[in-house]
Amino acid sequence: MISREQIEHIAKLARMELTEKEKEKFSTELSSILDYIDKLNQVETKAIEPISQITGLENIVREDAPRKEDTRSNIRDKFIKAAPAKKDNYFKVPKILE
Numbered sequence: 001m002i003s004r005e006q007i008e009h010i011a012k013l014a015r016m017e018l019t020e021k022e023k024e025k026f027s028t029e030l031s032s033i034l035d036y037i038d039k040l041n042q043v044e045t046k047a048i049e050p051i052s053q054i055t056g057l058e059n060i061v062r063e064d065a066p067r068k069e070d071t072r073s074n075i076r077d078k079f080i081k082a083a084p085a086k087k088d089n090y091f092k093v094p095k096i097l098e
Contacts, residue, residue, distance in 0.1 A: 001031045 007027050011018045018026065076089070085092035
C-alpha cells in the first residue's frame with residue numbers, strides 16, 4: 001500500500017492540495033493500480049511473439065518525397081504571394097508592442 005507520505009509527496013510534485021479524505025482515497029486507488037501493474041508484470045510472455053498491430057491491414061500511402069515544385073523557395077514565394085500584407089520577403093503584421 002502506498003504510504004500517506006508518498007501520497008503527500010506526489011501531491012506536492014503535482015502542486016495539488018488534497019484533503020485528508022482525498023489522501024485516503026488516492027492511497028487506496030494508487031495501491032490498487034500498482035497491484036494490477038504488478039500482476040501484469042508477472043505474466044509470462046517469452047513464448048508470445050510481439051505484434052505492432054492486429055488487424056492485418058497495411059497503410060497504403062505515397063512515398064514521402066518532396067515534389068519538384070515544392071522546393072523551399074517555391075513554397076516561400078507561394079506564402080508571400082498569399083499574404084494580405086508584405087514588405088520585401090516578409091509578412092507584415094499589425095504591431096502588438098509599443
